[in-house]
Amino acid sequence: MTARRISSLVALLVATGFASPVSAQHGMDHSMHRMGPEIVIPKGALYTKADVEFMQMMIAHHAQAIVMAKLAESNSTNAQLLKLSRKIDQSQMPEIQIMQDWLRRYNQFAPDTASWHDVRMEGMLTDQELAEMNKARGVQFDRLFLVGMIKHHAGAIKMVDELFKSPGAGQEVDANVFANDVVAAQTAEIGIMKRLLAQLPKL
Numbered sequence: 001m002t003a004r005r006i007s008s009l010v011a012l013l014v015a016t017g018f019a020s021p022v023s024a025q026h027g028m029d030h031s032m033h034r035m036g037p038e039i040v041i042p043k044g045a046l047y048t049k050a051d052v053e054f055m056q057m058m059i060a061h062h063a064q065a066i067v068m069a070k071l072a073e074s075n076s077t078n079a080q081l082l083k084l085s086r087k088i089d090q091s092q093m094p095e096i097q098i099m100q101d102w103l104r105r106y107n108q109f110a111p112d113t114a115s116w117h118d119v120r121m122e123g124m125l126t127d128q129e130l131a132e133m134n135k136a137r138g139v140q141f142d143r144l145f146l147v148g149m150i151k152h153h154a155g156a157i158k159m160v161d162e163l164f165k166s167p168g169a170g171q172e173v174d175a176n177v178f179a180n181d182v183v184a185a186q187t188a189e190i191g192i193m194k195r196l197l198a199q200l201p202k203l
Helices: 003-015 021-026 049-075 079-105 113-118 127-135 138-165 173-199
Strands: none
Touching (some): 049 079, 049 127, 049 173, 138 173
């Protein structure tokens, strides 16, 4: 990847608020670092530590999906793929706001949209995979995007599954509804992406 292409990707991420200039340039993986202050759950709370961690991590997960969706605008000419990428962009940003509001309501740390660059979790793309996607055009981009976003969505669904497996988690009403909505929406989108992938011409 040329320095010019790296600079253009960094500029895109910084301009859209999904990375800081420093974190985007260094591309460091801080997956073992906590996202914020130590999580403290008040006695008698209707939510658990797992609920808080799920919301915090899903913000970062969604934020990377939006970065991927924005790349489609300049790298793809596939009308159906662009329709899907715009839906992802337009739906997941409000969902990030929902998660941030939920965390703030319970006085928990709410990460911003740059947090995707500091953590890695189920389904998230590596810096190298994002760089390859940024460099690709046309059908090559479409294939990388669809394969990457299918993996990304599957990771989100697995995060929900792990949430519900955690004792007492996923019982607070808003967290429960949100988690189930994530599964429903992203399962449907995986089906769409698999059909689009099957329709792509062979390279």
